[in-house]
Amino acid sequence: MGNSAVYLEMIRIRFLMMLAYRTNYYSGILIYSINIGAYYFLWQAIYGAQESIQGMDAAQMTTYVAVAWMARAFYFNNIDREIAQEIQEGKVAVEMIRPYHYLGVKTMQGLGEGLFRLLFFSLPGMVVIWLAFPITFSDNFAVWGFFFISILFSFIVNTQINLLTGMATFFLLYNTGLIRGKRVVIDLFSGLLLPISFYPLWAQEIMQFLPFQAISYIPSMIFTEAFTGTEIYQALGIQLFWAAVLIIPIQLMWVLAKRQLIVQGG
Amino acid sequence: MNVVEVEGLRKEFKSYSSRSGLAGAFRDLFTRNYQVLRAVNDISLHIKKGEMVGYIGENGAGKSTTIKMLTGILTPTAGRILVNGMNPHKEREKFVRTIGVVFGQRSQLWWDIAVQESFRLLKKVYKVSDDAYEAHMGEVIATLDIGPLLDKPVRKLSLGQRMRCELAAALIHNPPLLFLDEPTIGLDVLVKMKIREFLKEINRKYQTTILLTTHDLADIEALCERVVLLDEGKIIYDGRLDQLQKNWVEGKQIHFEFHHPVERHALIELSGGADVKWRQGERCNEWIAGIEGDEEAVSQLMSRVIQQHPISDVKVNQASTEEIIRNIYEEGLTHG
Amino acid sequence: MFYVSIFFQYAAQYLKTRLTYRADLVVEILSDLLFQAVNLIFILVVFGHTTTLHGWSREEIIFIYGFFLVPYAIFTAFFNIWDFNDRYIVKGEMDRVLTRPVHSLLQIVIERMELESLFGVITGMAIMFYAGSRLGLEIHWYDPLVLLIMVIGGALIYAGIFITLASISFWSDSKTDLMPMMYNIGNYGRYPVDIYNRLIRFTLTWILPFAFVGVYPSAFFLGRTDWYVYAFLTPVMGLLFLTIAVVLWNQGVKHYRGAGN
Ligand SMILES: Nc1ncnc2c1ncn2[C@@H]1O[C@H](COP(=O)(O)OP(=O)(O)OP(=O)(O)O)[C@@H](O)[C@H]1O
Ligand SMILES: [Mg+2]
Numbered sequence: 001m002g003n004s005a006v007y008l009e010m011i012r013i014r015f016l017m018m019l020a021y022r023t024n025y026y027s028g029i030l031i032y033s034i035n036i037g038a039y040y041f042l043w044q045a046i047y048g049a050q051e052s053i054q055g056m057d058a059a060q061m062t063t064y065v066a067v068a069w070m071a072r073a074f075y076f077n078n079i080d081r082e083i084a085q086e087i088q089e090g091k092v093a094v095e096m097i098r099p100y101h102y103l104g105v106k107t108m109q110g111l112g113e114g115l116f117r118l119l120f121f122s123l124p125g126m127v128v129i130w131l132a133f134p135i136t137f138s139d140n141f142a143v144w145g146f147f148f149i150s151i152l153f154s155f156i157v158n159t160q161i162n163l164l165t166g167m168a169t170f171f172l173l174y175n176t177g178l179i180r181g182k183r184v185v186i187d188l189f190s191g192l193l194l195p196i197s198f199y200p201l202w203a204q205e206i207m208q209f210l211p212f213q214a215i216s217y218i219p220s221m222i223f224t225e226a227f228t229g230t231e232i233y234q235a236l237g238i239q240l241f242w243a244a245v246l247i248i249p250i251q252l253m254w255v256l257a258k259r260q261l262i263v264q265g266g
Numbered sequence: 267m268n269v270v271e272v273e274g275l276r277k278e279f280k281s282y283s284s285r286s287g288l289a290g291a292f293r294d295l296f297t298r299n300y301q302v303l304r305a306v307n308d309i310s311l312h313i314k315k316g317e318m319v320g321y322i323g324e325n326g327a328g329k330s331t332t333i334k335m336l337t338g339i340l341t342p343t344a345g346r347i348l349v350n351g352m353n354p355h356k357e358r359e360k361f362v363r364t365i366g367v368v369f370g371q372r373s374q375l376w377w378d379i380a381v382q383e384s385f386r387l388l389k390k391v392y393k394v395s396d397d398a399y400e401a402h403m404g405e406v407i408a409t410l411d412i413g414p415l416l417d418k419p420v421r422k423l424s425l426g427q428r429m430r431c432e433l434a435a436a437l438i439h440n441p442p443l444l445f446l447d448e449p450t451i452g453l454d455v456l457v458k459m460k461i462r463e464f465l466k467e468i469n470r471k472y473q474t475t476i477l478l479t480t481h482d483l484a485d486i487e488a489l490c491e492r493v494v495l496l497d498e499g500k501i502i503y504d505g506r507l508d509q510l511q512k513n514w515v516e517g518k519q520i521h522f523e524f525h526h527p528v529e530r531h532a533l534i535e536l537s538g539g540a541d542v543k544w545r546q547g548e549r550c551n552e553w554i555a556g557i558e559g560d561e562e563a564v565s566q567l568m569s570r571v572i573q574q575h576p577i578s579d580v581k582v583n584q585a586s587t588e589e590i591i592r593n594i595y596e597e598g599l600t601h602g
Numbered sequence: 603m604f605y606v607s608i609f610f611q612y613a614a615q616y617l618k619t620r621l622t623y624r625a626d627l628v629v630e631i632l633s634d635l636l637f638q639a640v641n642l643i644f645i646l647v648v649f650g651h652t653t654t655l656h657g658w659s660r661e662e663i664i665f666i667y668g669f670f671l672v673p674y675a676i677f678t679a680f681f682n683i684w685d686f687n688d689r690y691i692v693k694g695e696m697d698r699v700l701t702r703p704v705h706s707l708l709q710i711v712i713e714r715m716e717l718e719s720l721f722g723v724i725t726g727m728a729i730m731f732y733a734g735s736r737l738g739l740e741i742h743w744y745d746p747l748v749l750l751i752m753v754i755g756g757a758l759i760y761a762g763i764f765i766t767l768a769s770i771s772f773w774s775d776s777k778t779d780l781m782p783m784m785y786n787i788g789n790y791g792r793y794p795v796d797i798y799n800r801l802i803r804f805t806l807t808w809i810l811p812f813a814f815v816g817v818y819p820s821a822f823f824l825g826r827t828d829w830y831v832y833a834f835l836t837p838v839m840g841l842l843f844l845t846i847a848v849v850l851w852n853q854g855v856k857h858y859r860g861a862g863n
Pocket of ligand 1: 279280281303305323324325326327328329330331332859860861
């Protein structure tokens with residue numbers, strides 16, 4: 001495809017845009033540190049005198065929290081809100097006649113944003129947190145490799161869900177409620193706030209059938225080495241599965257959306 | 267008593283420029299380059315009650331910025347402003363009750379609700395009594411012919427329909443002073459005419475003072491006796507429109523349309539001793555001669571040219587306002 | 603009086619618009635409920651693995667959460683300004699606001715209100731009653747009055763912080779995601795602040811005083827006498843932060859640059 005140059009350019013532009021918003025950059029670092037700090041102490045209090053909960057000790061939990069937030073910096077993006085806005089302002093109709101795939105462009109913009117945060121935000125942030133809190137990093141090179149593969153899938157699955165919520169605007173007109181709801185659900189069910197293994201068994205079973213654990217729980221468990229051996233391959237398999245399955249509703253919705261656009265005339 | 271009194275008004279914008287490339291963007295994280303742009307540069311302006319003033323200038327000359335300072339939206343960097351006897355920014359809430367504002371580029375109405383709901387809301391906001399509203403707005407609605415639009419939401423209106431509603435909305439409290447920033451942008455001839463008629467009408471009836479910016483000089487010709495010409499933030503002309511015409515060119519314009527392509531130097535040779543400026547027209551083989559001098563000089567030039575080069579058409583006329591303004595934009599006022 | 607009548611005029615308008623897009627309204631109320639449930643679930647799951655949090659029981663933590671929801675609901679109903687920078691500064695809607703004869707902040711508050719968020723008051727009260735009865739708390743004659751004052755104080759603190767953040771947009775031309783992230787920090791005031799280290803505790807008490815929209819005022823109802831002083835500081839902090847915010851806002855309006863062309 002001759003289009004890959006276009007997509008690469010999209011990543012680069014978004015990367016530069018992120019650099020331009022420097023207030024964002026500084027405040028982002030501050031806020032993420034406060035978040036991780038607060039959760040660290042909260043978990044300290046929860047552990048209290050207990051050695052371990054659900055097979056994780058306090059140090060692992062701290063690492064889990066730190067990594068979950070830093071990974072979030074990579075996979076998180078606002079393209080659902082951007083899509084909703086562009087649909088409401090009628091810009092999507094224009095995008096449809098451009099020689100590239102609109103959803104592809106949006107994904108690439110998200111990736112540019114994510115790469116920016118990973119390099120300028122998560123990496124230095126991790127160093128700071130490593131100095132401030134007792135965090136254990138794996139010395140196993142393979143764990144790091146699996147972790148990076150895993151957060152790539154996190155990005156894909158999270159972005160796919162964002163595309164779906166964003167496109168729902170075609171049918172809902174006003175969509176703030178859904179977008180807000182999605183965000184809350186992801187924070188809770190993805191394992192950002194709580195490892196999935198902490199939930200009651202019946203809840204864990206339900207969550208197994210949902211795509212959200214592929215976003216945060218799996219990479220964080222890999223990083224903290226709470227998953228080992230074949231568990232890792234299984235977990236990556238689940239992520240791959242969801243990344244593939246979610247393509248179906250996206251395509252379906254896109255086709256319907258295009259039809260909708262033709263009917264309404266933009 | 268002047269409605270608008272402006273002395274040495276200035277507005278500066280600090281604009282950041284970003285360095286190019288990735289390394290540049292990275293450096294921008296720590297230190298940034300900026301420039302100070304003087305959008306409005308020490309202008310002074312006095313407008314009397316009941317005047318209609320056209321405020322013109324190229325894109326980016328600083329017209330909108332001036333209007334935003336006069337309406338209290340922006341704080342001036344320096345200078346003294348007194349509008350309707352008040353400092354717009356200091357007593358904003360009291361002040362804006364005495365003015366009406368329309369920005370052609372941007373809607374002032376609520377997007378989702380019907381036009382009349384917007385009107386009703388504004389009526390409350392401006393504390394207009396029922397009687398005053400009925401009497402005044404009934405007429406406005408009739409003149410602008412927006413009665414049938416009142417129950418439609420703004421987002422379903424066409425540009426021209428919306429613009430008429432915007433104008434009506436700005437007049438709900440019947441303000442003695444009206445600021446219009448490009449009120450006719452993108453409108454068809456009929457709507458433009460309607461709006462011009464309407465503005466004349468309220469100016470006549472209520473002595474409403476109007477300051478209006480536009481890029482359509484026909485608006486100015488139809489409405490304003492006085493024009494203020496702005497260039498790069500400075501006022502370069504402030505006076506009667508017909509005076510501008512007189513000052514700028516005494517002479518005439520001759521439009522030639524030749525049968526064959528003609529070279530500029532051939533035409534210049536034909537000018538003889540007369541003071542003639544040749545300019546290529548928009549159509550092919552069209553040339554325009556600006557000539558200073560009496561009718562004698564005009565007819566001499568015409569006969570000399572026609573003898574040498576066969577023509578398909580020729581016209582003689584006074585330089586149009588548009589022509590004058592364009593010349594000023596291109597060359598400045600120096601020829602004046 | 604003028605402002606009251608304006609308020610009702612806008613509110614009526616608002617209801618009309620909202621009822622036109624009923625589907626979104628329903629989804630929005632549901633997502634609010636979901637949001638309220640999520641935090642409750644977090645508490646329940648955590649207490650599935652421990653019995654006390656630094657000497658505070660599950661019901662006490664739930665009570666604090668219930669209290670928090672009430673001022674928070676009022677805040678979200680009226681101070682829906684998280685996209686202020688985008689909407690009013692970048693897109694230049696502030697131009698319109700500034701040509702109207704009502705205080706600019708008040709105009710934005712009333713044109714952006716989301717009355718359906720007030721459902722949160724009911725959820726919050728219900729949670730408080732549930733936890734309170736489990737704890738065997740008595741209700742005194744003065745409790746409703748104190749509650750009202752604490753709730754108003756808490757809502758004002760939230761309003762003050764977010765108005766201050768919005769005001770930054772008048773000076774800085776770059777967009778920030780500060781506001782959405784600040785919502786997260788608000789959560790930490792709901793836990794007994796003595797679990798945190800001194801820095802975070804200080805921040806949550808004096809700099810971003812979210813602890814006054816959670817644990818401090820609740821301490822009064824839970825009979826934690828050692829924190830009564832903080833509890834009664836709630837309305838004071840609320841007024842203080844709102845005043846600071848409004849002063850900053852008024853200063854900021856003078857720096858408004860208009861939408862860059
Ligand atoms: N918010 C702003 N920030 C930075 N620069 C600005 C801002 N607003 C205007 N400018 C600059 O000030 C100058 C004057 O702009 P202004 O909008 O007043 O021009 P104008 O005469 O109204 O032009 P037009 O005919 O295009 O509407 C321009 O160079 C513009 O780039
Ligand atoms: Mg302009």
